[in-house]
Amino acid sequence: MLVTKDLTVRFGGHVAVNAVSCTFKPGTLTAIVGPNGAGKTTFFNLISGQIKATSGEVTLNGNNLAGLSPSARTRAGLGRAFQLTNLFPNLSVLENVRLAVQAARSGAHLRGLNLWSVWSDHKALTQLSEEVLEAVAMNDKQNTPVASLPHGDQRKLEVALLMALEPDVFMFDEPTAGMSADEAPVILDLIRKLKDDKRKTILLVEHKMDVVRELADRIIVLHNGTLVADGDPATVIASPVVQEAYLGVSPTPAQAEPAEGPRQAQGGRNGEDV
Ligand SMILES: Nc1ncnc2c1ncn2[C@@H]1O[C@H](COP(=O)(O)OP(=O)(O)O)[C@@H](O)[C@H]1O
């Protein structure tokens, strides 16, 4: 179980995440929504350890993560999509996945698990890597250098690497952003499959409300760094705070334009998005 308690970070005078207390349970997918600049990515960065909290805490299965580096948090079971810029651009797709699988194996070892013992030889590692690539429909790109992948494939590879780590907690930050219409469903199918594993905790930042409505067991809404709504999707979407802040009061779909500045930066997104 992942718990944040009064999690707060200030950048100068700006409170980007403001005393967010939230519990995320295994077997649930929580969508995190809110306009651009609401603090969603910063909230993920605080959980994964990319940035240090000003105050508050994050615990995973009862262990306080304070002071743990991002990689130590990964070993503890927190899965955050890789930044491809941190990978090995001149190595092939398969080599990158294999490295992630190996890293996961040592991580699992450190966590006292034996799950990876069956994968102890190179052939098995390669086979597992191929399975991971198959899950994101990238088997045909095995030998392509990562640097020459198109954007959509890079995003899919990020998800493949996250899967290879087999974390307890999956954090997806706009996983289909910039993907074409035929690429996005691959990722959404994958998230659907992950949902079937009731041991996994999934956090998903997503703007497309149709996706949120379908996948989320729960929605939390961040606004100016503050948690302003938290509950089941139907209730949260219908709540006055969401209707007023993001959709305008009693909008028709065509009129549901962003009420505030930050959303207008998201050109091309329709009024259903938050
Ligand atoms: N490293 C940083 N230094 C200063 N300000 C930051 C930093 N990261 C994010 N912010 C600010 O924090 C706020 C929240 O940003 P972000 O978490 O990226 O929002 P979201 O992901 O919801 O669009 C924004 O005002 C952003 O400019």
Ligand SMILES: [Mg+2]
């Ligand atoms: Mg963001």
